Amino acid sequence: MPENRKVPRRIARTVLNSLKGGVVPRIGLPYVTVGRKNEIQALLHDVDIISEGGASFRFIVGRYGSGKSFLIQTIRNYVMDRGFIVADADLSPERRLQGTRGQGLATYRELIGNLSTKTRPEGGALTLVLDRWISTVQMQAAQESGLMPGDPGLTKAVDRKIFEVTAQLSELVHGFEFATLLSRYYHAYVQGDDQTKMKVIRWFRGEYSLKREAKEELGVNIIITDDDWYDYLKLFAVFFRLAGYAGMMIMIDELVNIYKIPNSITRQYNYEKMLTMYNDTLQGKARYLGIIMGATPQAVEDRRRGVYSYEALRSRLAEGKFSRPGTRDLLAPVIRLDPLNAEEMLVLCGKLAAMHADLYDYEKQVSDEDLAVFVQLEFSRIGADANITPREVIRDFIELLDLLYQNPELDIRSLLESEDFSYAKSEAVSDQKTDAYAEFTL
Known part of the structure; x- marks a missing residue:
């Protein structure tokens, strides 16, 4: 995207409001995409395989706020531009892969309700x-x-x-x-x-x-049920291809909701369904179909409750001996997201500052030096190397921009260097550690 190209106001407002609220916007992602180039290229390699009649299955694994959902939505927009039909859903206590009270069918209904194309990106395209x-x-x-x-x-x-x-x-x-x-x-x-x-x-x-x-x-003596809903997604994928589309991409996020299921037998049934879907794509039993699932590291790697508690999946998905942070095998079934570095966050904050100025029609007042000071402060907090995520940095930065816009008399340097800002950031890091502990010791 050219640097001098302004973001349409409707898109800018949606992007900034969504990011400030801690959620991923459905539109406007190309304007704020930073980093993840290698991950995007790896996933787009799958797209070529799918459009030629193959299938793929990927897990995108990252901590809360690490950009996992952002990457999934970015790929969603990419594949729609390439002529794919996309179906996406977030798992929840009411939506699983398998359940005794129709939770699997509820996931299917959500996916079909969210069917999207390039001309109908908001869903409801059936x-x-x-x-x-x-x-x-x-x-x-x-x-x-x-x-x-x-x-x-x-x-x-x-x-x-x-x-x-x-x-x-x-x-x-x-x-x-x-x-x-x-x-x-x-x-x-x-x-x-x-x-x-x-x-x-x-x-x-x-x-x-x-x-x-x-x-x-x-006149048909059959209905879609909790046990066989995935078979119909495979049928839809072939039909969509025959109807002139490149293929079908299914995106299921918040896999942590399977990890949280208290009943071990119910969890195992969900992992068994996941194994079926994984095997189908790799063994050629599914065509023109891609599946991407988003999960936290604990939801995948925990040997007691996570995906790896199901041995058949662990043996297929476990990382090899040679991968490490900074040198990941992006052709493996599991893509682990490394955190965005300070340079990437600096570029992202610059994009957001320009978007904010265009939206509210004022001369951009945050200099490159100001951006560098902000990012340096964010990354220099105690525990930031292990706890900081793009979500927290972005939310802080948009709030800072809003305050400066609403209060022209304020000076950005004095805000950044104030004791209140330092105290708030220390508290935020502490709260992240507490929340993480509570989340995964349920």
Whole structure:
């Protein structure tokens, strides 16, 4: 991005508000992306494999606030620009990979609800994708046959092309029912039957709870359940490719919510589902599908409750003997994020200062020397080498910019060098240690 290119005000406001609130913005990430070049290149290498019919599975591991979710959202934007459909979800006590009360199905529903494309990046793109697919097939059939819309012969030609797609899906697990519903959606689209279209969408979203209801309304004797929801994501990935997209990328963050499950058997069932997904992608049982999961180091490496407590996963994912901080194997299944260094944070703060000045229409008053003093102070606090994260630094810096904007009489150097600032930072580091201890001794 050129240095002199201004960030649109709507995007700047969203980015600054999100970062100050400690969350990752959905838009505007290219304007503030710093570092992570090697990690992004490694993940984009997977994208090439997926678009050629392969599959991939990656864990992105980093401490809270280390930029893990930021990297996931950055990749999300990259792959949408490359013609992928993206589905993302955060795990929670109500959303897991497997559960006794439908938590796995809840994750599936969240993923399908968040289906996004380049033209519909905010989610809810399923109906758009289906309608676009049908329109594309109709156009192709018209061009190949030379027939005009309304001609009965054109309808038959479109039927044949729809069958070609559904026939390829019928060979997969649950593919026959999936293909049947695609065909039903097509005919409802042609006939203007919006009620049937919505019933099919409801089925695809996993909202039917009774087989009898699905049978009566749609003629299929099967529904998506907590046990088999992942099979339907594999079907969607192949269908999206046939519908003209490059592939499908699934992003599941907050894996720590599996780590927190108190019941060991329930945790093991979730890790078993994770193993199935991992094996499918590496063994060629999934096509045009990428999976990225975000986790904290404890959620992965803890031998008692983490991913590594499941031996089949630990033996596949454990880091080799030669990787170390600063020299990581980024082609391995697990990408461990090293902290951003002071130079990278300096560049990021410079970007934020320029964005803030443009948004509120004032002459940028924070000099490069001021930025250097701020970053140096942040990185020189007691315990900063082990506890400081981009989230805390960014939040502090945006707050500083807001204060200076609202109080023009304040001087940045006097704020940075004040005893109150030093005391607050010491307290923040202490609180981080306490929070970390409490979080992972539950």
